[in-house]
Amino acid sequence: MLLVSALISGIGLGSMYGLMALGFYVTYAVSSTVNFAQGSSMMLGAVLTFALTRNLGLPMPLAIIVALAACAAYGLVVEFIAVRPFARQGSDAWLMATVALGIVLDNAVMFTFGKEPRNLSSPLAQAPLEIGGVGLGVYPLQVIIPIVGVALAAVLFFISKRTRWGVAMLAVAQNRGAARLMGIPITKAVAFAYALSTLFAGVAGVLIAPLVNVHSEMGTLFGLKAFAVAILGGITSAWGVMVAGFIFGIAVALVTSTLGSGYTQIMTFALVILALAWRPNGLFGRAEVKKV
DSSP, X not given: OHHHHHHHHHHHHHHHHHHXXXXXXXXXXXXXXXXXXXXXXXXXXHHHHHIIIIISOOOHHHHHXXXXXXXXHHHHHIIIIIIHHHHHTTOSTHHHHHHHHHHHHHHHHHXXXXXXXXXXXXXXXXXXXXXXXXXXXXXXXXXXXHHHXXXXXXXXXXXXXXXXXXXXXXXXXXXXXXXXHTTOOHHHHHHXXXXXXXXXXXXXHHHHGGGSOBOTTHHHHHHHHHHHHHHHHOTTOHHHHHHHHHHHHHHHXXXXXXXXXXXXXXXHHXXXXXXXXXXXXXXXXXXXXXXO
């Protein structure tokens, strides 16, 4: 049962990393930039859901909608303030700018929300699942999380292939000059990609909030791991980063359950390094073809 519990927990955790890694994929595919404030976006979704339900008394569904809308709006702010001015000049300063904006948000939340970790109760994370009277050691929410993760990955695939904005984003990713000549608003497409990116991170925050303590620094390590997952899966492959999320999450759960939490970061990041030494472009990524 311990192995089954670890596997289920790992799949649920991997879905969180996969969702956040999808955000890295979206922005990189459209603009060749990534949002290093992704972890802060995840934290924002969790904190706002807690604050809106506990402090303002909003129903959970409405609180989630408002929190996710705020996360998407935050993505627009990140793109407008920390990415667009530097990308237009061909500068890579957006790397530090997105990190800095994430730190600003983390500290703003710390001063308003407080330093103390809070617990967001949910009926889906109170009673562990049982089969034949035997407890599995996992909550219903941990089973729902991967379903939501895969569903959102499928929605992203549908958007990119079947919708006007999705096709526009793909066109910008493939040939920015040709997309501009076709009348595609490149600036809006990039902004949309950033909003979608932080929306995915917000969903991860909302889903994980009842399982962990909610606080202003909760997204820091999640964001770092999600970026590792994006690189591991191949940041040019949407399904690749999602599968890599599952692999990473399962590895984290198995190491923690067998060796203890003290070895988790050492072993999992060592495995990432070994995997990238074997596949430098990620497990499912492709080497970039440069035209000369």
